Amino acid sequence: MLADSVVGIVRASRAVAGAVAGIARRLGSVITPLGWIVLALIPAALLVGYRLGWIELVAAGWASVALAALAAVFLIGRVPYRMNLVLPHRRAVVGEPARGAVTVQNAGARRVLGSVLEVPVGEAIVELAVPSLRRGTTRTEDFAIPTRRRGIVKVGPVRTVRADPLGLVRRELSWTDGLELVVHPRTVSVPSTSTGLIRDLEGAPTRDLTASDVAFHALREYQSGDDRRYIHWRSTAKTGTYMVRQFEQTRRSHLVVALSLATHDFADEREFELAVSVAGSLGVRAIRDGRTVSVVVSAITPEFAKRRVYSVRPLATHLPDRLLDDLAVVEASVNALPLRDATRVVAEGTPGISVAFLVCGSRTTAQELRLCAAEFPPDVEVVAVVCDPEAVPGMRRLAGLNVLTIGYLEELRLALARAAAVA
Known part of the structure; x- marks a missing residue:
């Protein structure tokens, strides 16, 4: 009975710890450093203000509560977008222009207000302003991809950012997968x-001799083990001795x-x-x-x-x-x-x-x-x-x-x- 209780307590504590860790991760991904400062200021200002009778601290505490509540309002809801990130060409050459495009569709039942999209391009962030869209309408925004140096440029994923004006909270939503653009080195056409410089495509004869090839060299007497297909019968009839062809070895x-x-x-x-x-x-x-x-x-x-x-x-x-x-x-x-x-x-x-x-x-x-x-x-x-x-x-x-x-x-x-x- 005691063992079952211990097991139950351990399982319950693990479940609670997992839930708390999940909530902490979600909050950590949303609340900015300035937001954490404001949250820490609320209990400190209210506790010290009420205990010492400092009206200024009490007012600062309640003002922080109002700011936190207002910031949370900006996180409510989700824009009914459908997005597609496209790279017309997955390869480019150093110094040549390369572009990508984001297609945004309003898949909701009402008009949505304009928003700003963020597209990571290499180490930089490209911001694309999307205007207000009516229901079912689509808009395509293109952007330039730098190709100053060869390598692999990672593009995307496209994301939207919901944040309050003061920067207390920030929620990023990814809408597409990331893509890669391979930037090739510059080349020139060589004749x-x-x-x-030495041998052509089909191969040229060398000084090495072989019993089977395409470049004829000379005749010699037949030796045990030679392929009889290469016996030269006309020379054999004249000399009375089996004669075989010998070739120069060619090399590709x-x-x-x-x-x-x-x-x-x-x-x-x-x-x-x-x-x-x-x-x-x-x-x-x-x-x-x-x-x-x-x-x-x-x-x-x-x-x-x-x-x-x-x-x-x-x-x-x-x-x-x-x-x-x-x-x-x-x-x-x-x-x-x-x-x-x-x-x-x-x-x-x-x-x-x-x-x-x-x-x-x-x-x-x-x-x-x-x-x-x-x-x-x-x-x-x-x-x-x-x-x-x-x-x-x-x-x-x-x-x-x-x-x-x-x-x-x-x-x-x-x-x-x-x-x-x-x-």
Whole structure:
């Protein structure tokens, strides 16, 4: 019997505590800091005023009661709105205009007064004034979304705010879900011939010989294990010995774009943003040309990791928009793998590379670039794209690689065309 009573008391106390906590949360979300001050002033002013006979404190206490009651009136009721938040385009490019729209409908049985809508856009709040609406009428308000920097801009949810003139209470009502706008880095159209500096789409013959391919090389005597389909019967009849065809191995073009995320390789944010745009331009061109392409960025070592992470992170390359989605969120980090180490990982872990683009900033020295190029096999064409807005654009040949220096994104097209002509 005693145990049942204890269990009942515990359950009742938990229920009361839960109800009190729920009420406290609701009040905390409605009452502003100024409102709490006024509520605390009421009992203090009335108690001290009546006890000491201070008429001024009594008047202040009852005035606070009147203000609290008046503020509570502003929270009564709910506007019969139906809202819809729309982004005509879920993707945008840095610097290009982007807009969103809110459609408001009066779904009630009477006319509603005008109100102000709040739409969170990134770190800012956009206020939209909605006029008085008759029953069943709809109004659409559009607003601008800033695209000054690449990334993901969170838009919404749309909310209305009911508050008293003094700011004692404030109730926010959310009417829609939040949406996201992906702001892509700026890219330029690169000629398709520029991204394949050595081998074309179908593959070009190499010096490696194979028993089966499309580029004929020579005839040789049949050996045990050779495929009989490649016996050259006319030569066999002439020599009296089985002769088989031998081919030069062809290789499909595999382009790799390696973007450093290490702050060690860049002098400032301008260089890094230019490098992201360069990587996007090269990758998008290769994807649209149907080439085999890999776009990788430096891995970032966690802050409290005991050892550095030696790896690279591949980005999506099956669609241009997916690649730009991934590039929209990359950030430079002091803990990112430098270009030299990232290049070693790429060279060891990516077979069949024909062209490698290394994208970095002005702080990457010529010696470091030569060491990066040395990580690749001799038959790989290595092109370093150095992003430096303060330097004179140009192209130079170092041991084992071409170095293209650009100061603006538009210079990438001319620099690649010049490099392709030289190659």
